[in-house]
Amino acid sequence: xxxxxxxxxxxxxxxxxxxxxxxxxxxxxxxxxxxxxxxxxxxxxxxxxxxxxxxxxxxxxxxxxxxxxxxxxxxxxxxxxxxxxxxxxxxxxxxxxxxxxxxxxxxxxxxxxxxxxxxxxxxxxxxxxxxxxxxxxxxxxxxxxxxxxxxxxxxxxxxxxxxxxxxxxxxxxxxxxxxxxxxxxxxxxxxxxxxxxxxxxxxxxxxxxxxxxxxxxxxxxxxxxxxxxxxxxxxxxxxxxxxxxxxxxxxxxxxxxxxxxxxxxxxxxxxxxxxxxxxxxxxxxxxxxxxxxxxxxxxxxxxxxxxxxxxxxxxxxxxxxxxxxxxxxxxx
Numbered sequence: 001x002x003x004x005x006x007x008x009x010x011x012x013x014x015x016x017x018x019x020x021x022x023x024x025x026x027x028x029x030x031x032x033x034x035x036x037x038x039x040x041x042x043x044x045x046x047x048x049x050x051x052x053x054x055x056x057x058x059x060x061x062x063x064x065x066x067x068x069x070x071x072x073x074x075x076x077x078x079x080x081x082x083x084x085x086x087x088x089x090x091x092x093x094x095x096x097x098x099x100x101x102x103x104x105x106x107x108x109x110x111x112x113x114x115x116x117x118x119x120x121x122x123x124x125x126x127x128x129x130x131x132x133x134x135x136x137x138x139x140x141x142x143x144x145x146x147x148x149x150x151x152x153x154x155x156x157x158x159x160x161x162x163x164x165x166x167x168x169x170x171x172x173x174x175x176x177x178x179x180x181x182x183x184x185x186x187x188x189x190x191x192x193x194x195x196x197x198x199x200x201x202x203x204x205x206x207x208x209x210x211x212x213x214x215x216x217x218x219x220x221x222x223x224x225x226x227x228x229x230x231x232x233x234x235x236x237x238x239x240x241x242x243x244x245x246x247x248x249x250x251x252x253x254x255x256x257x258x259x260x261x262x263x264x265x266x267x268x269x270x271x272x273x274x275x276x277x278x279x280x281x282x283x284x285x286x287x288x289x290x291x292x293x294x295x296x297x298x299x300x301x302x303x304x305x306x307x308x309x310x311x312x313x314x315x316x317x318x319x320x321x322x323x324x325x326x327x328x329x330x331x332x
Contacts, residue, residue, distance in 0.1 A: 005079040006205035010198055012086045014225045017194040019093040020105040021051070021229020024186060024277055029179055031253035031285065037175035046176070047183040048227040054187020055223030059214055060272030061189060064132050065196025066203075067210070070113055071123035078204040080327050081116045082197060088112030088320025092312060103308040104276035106193055107137065108316040113197075115317025119324040136273040137309070141283035144263055148287025152255040156291065159251070171250035178257035185264035186277045187226060193274055194222045252288045259284040279309060 029043035038046070066072075073081045089105070089112035096103040110133050117124050159167050198218050202208045208215070248256070260281040267275045 002076070002079075002205060005076065005083075006201055006207070009079050009083045009086070009201045012083060012090070013194050013197045013201065014221055016086050016090050016093070016105075016109065016197075017191065017222050017225040018229035018232075019090055019097075020190050020194070021048075021226045022232040023093050023097050023105050023229075024190060029183070031248055031256050031281075032175045032179040035172065035175060035248050035250045035253040037172040037250055037253065038179065043179065044231050046180055047186070048231040050180050050183035051187035051191065051230050052223045052227040054184040054189075055191030055195075055226065056219060057184070057188045058268060059192065059195070061192035061268055061274045062195040062199065062214055064128075064272050064274055065109075065193050066199045067196075068128040068132055069110060069125055070117040071125065072200055072203050072210060073117070073120065073122045074204060076331070077120055077328075078122075079201065080324060080331070081120045081122055082113075082201055082204065084116035084119070084320045084324035084327055085109070085112035085114075086197065087323045088115055088316040088318075091319045092316040096308060096312075101308045103312045104278045106190065106274055106276045106278075107133070107309070107312045109193055109197070110274075111313030111316035112320040114313070115320035116324045118317070119321035120328070132273050133313075136267060136271070136275045137279065140263055140267065140275045141279045141306075141309075144259060144280040144283035145287040147263065148256055148259040148284035149290055150287075151259050152252060152288045152291040155251050155255055168250045171254045175250055175254050175257065178254050178261065181261040182257045182264075182277075182281070183230075185261045185268070187223065188268050189264055189274060189277060191219075191222045191226045192268075194226070195219060198222065248285070248289070252285075252292075256281060256284040256288045259287070276309075 029038065029040075029047050032038040033040050033043050070081075072078065086109075089108040092103070092108040092111070093105055096108075110129070114124055114129065195214050195218055198221075199208070199212075199214055202215075202218075203210050260277070263280045263284075264275065264277065267273045
């Protein structure tokens with residue numbers, strides 16, 4: 001039973017990574033596709049490859065997820081907590097994907113883990129949740145918005161005398177680089193989050209000790225599932241990010257992607273903070289769009305997206321808690 005529980009939990013964790021891939025693939029490529037810098041399939045293929053590469057760039061975010069948010073629970077109860085947390089996250093991912101709402105897979109995962117831990121009377125490291133989740137959740141979109149605005153202002157100033165058609169053609173080419181950088185950052189952030197959960201499952205199952213290095217097969221499996229999910233595509237969310245917030249042109253798309261990628265690399269390497277790719281790119285698009293004129297951004301759509309951000313963690317936590325009680329009733 002213990003081995004079966006471990007295998008099932010790891011399988012569910014990998015399925016979460018797959019849903020994360022198709023849910024968040026829009027983050028990396030929506031701007032490139034909407035400005036016609038890349039075709040959808042070419043953009044998805046490039047994003048899948050870069051996601052795979054990004055997953056191997058570090059392990060700081062994985063460590064935060066596996067050790068910094070909840071005390072590693074033990075035995076069958078521990079496996080039920082992990083399983084329920086993942087089910088909560090997957091459920092919220094599917095709901096928001098269906099409605100085309102770019103919510104955060106990362107915060108769905110964190111909400112699910114915390115909700116399941118509370119339902120299972122396990123310890124939650126609230127200081128870790130505050131420092132590594134809540135503060136970055138509030139700060140990263142603000143930084144993305146402000147930076148996106150200023151990066152776009154600098155681009156407008158630098159190319160103020162350029163031929164508009166030539167400049168747009170040049171920025172379309174530049175967008176293939178910025179989109180690749182964005183996808184690499186997505187792999188660096190999001191594949192590691194699942195690695196952290198799989199490592200917790202292995203510790204609970206007694207396969208490895210807490211603090212051990214992440215096994216290579218875990219890195220490969222998480223990276224591959226994220227890439228497969230990315231290639232499957234998330235067209236509904238791509239439409240929201242690429243068109244409904246604001247109609248982007250290539251210089252704006254380049255500015256938004258460059259800003260978001262910079263914020264993700266800084267959070268990953270300097271702070272080991274698992275931030276939301278969705279939050280950062282969405283806010284960067286808003287900041288970039290506001291340079292045209294503030295009314296150019298469809299703030300009604302933006303408001304619904306932001307509302308989704310704040311609902312994500314409690315909603316995933318509630319589903320995870322409910323799942324824990326059902327699983328505990330059946331197997332506890």
